[in-house]
Amino acid sequence: MLNIIKLELKKYKLSGLIKGALIATSIIFLIVALLFFVKVDDELSFENVNDALILIDTAVRSVFIIYAASLISKLVIDEFKSKTISILFMYPVNRKKILIAKLLIIAIFTFVSIIFANTVLAILFYLINSIHPTLEDTFTLALIKKHSLTVLMNALSATGMSLIPLFFGMRKYSVPATIISSIILVSLFSSNSGGKSLNDIVIIPITLAIIGVLIAFFSIKNIEKTDLLL
Template sequence: MLNLMKLELRKFKIMGYIRSAVIATLIIFGFMMLMSYSPKMYGINVFENYSRVFSMIDVFVRGTFIIFAAVLLGRFVIDEFNHKTITVLFTYPIKRHKIIAAKLMVVIAFTFLCIVASMIILSTLYFVINSFTHFVSGELTLTLVLQHAAKLGFHALAASFMALIPLYFGMRKYSIPTTIVSSVIIVLLTCSDSGGFNLNDIIIVPILLAAIGIAVGYMAIRKIDQIDIR
């Protein structure tokens, strides 16, 4: 399985996606700086404490990389069916379900690592900048860091499986736009922030959506032998 995953990474030139993930992270950071600086000019404090900062980082990062995962699914899986290149892979002496499983594992692992890395980078950068600008008052304690680290880690894991849900819609007609649109809808439902609250804060919601994502991935792997590629 690991060898198949490595082949997928080389085949689709994963470094290009890593660069895109870095750019996305920098854009999020720039947006957070804008949100911190612009209201400050009018005496408004958007981020009243570090809890709010971590919450916004969580929302922005999860939303960005769930959509990013849909792009990967479109490129790694759906596009292969569209262009019939998947038939070449199926001629290899490797079971079909292992090939699809390797593709999905790459998407899950890449999404999880990107979310975690992005959250760490953004949190660190914001803390460093805030030590000079004082956008956020109050002290960043170890207890607060550990509490939010556990929460953000759970959200990252749930989001990486949740990101498989668009595969169900995309595979119906092998449509990449449908895959991406469905991921946007998921982001709007789970990442819409209202006064520091979003649906993802209700613990059963990310657990349920992650379970649905796992089920979608499992069914895609299980039914691959029944798909007739013409």
């Protein structure tokens, strides 16, 4: 399994995936920085440090769920659509192991990227607020501990959710369906009404994460029955 993962990473160039994640993180930073300095009706987009961290976390998860969909398209859907995966299936390697390796790369990369981006952006936000104090409150040890746990749990649920577009992409081996479904998913869980979002209802992200894992499980289970001639 480890050898298959190494081959996949070599094939798709890990450096390219990391570069994409860094670019995504930079874009989120620019947007948050803009919100930090630009006021609407003499008010910032967030009232305190905690609100800012929540905004960063929501933006990070949204971006990387969509990024995960692009990876699913590239590592899985495209290969089925172009039939190039049939070449892999000709080797004496179990089909399930090949798909597991691909989905593990996507899941692990998504999880690590969300943790990394949240950490980097929180540090940058702290430095900006230290140099240019705008918010009255500041980082406290209690806040850092609480936010770290929240980020970890949200990263786990987002990783599970990021696999949901696989279901739509595998229907007709459609890249657009994969990407569009991820955008719709992000729009649903990150939509804000009265300061609350669906993600705040704990059972919803947990349920979506479980659904994502089940979709991956059944995709792997049924891979032996997949007809590549369609």
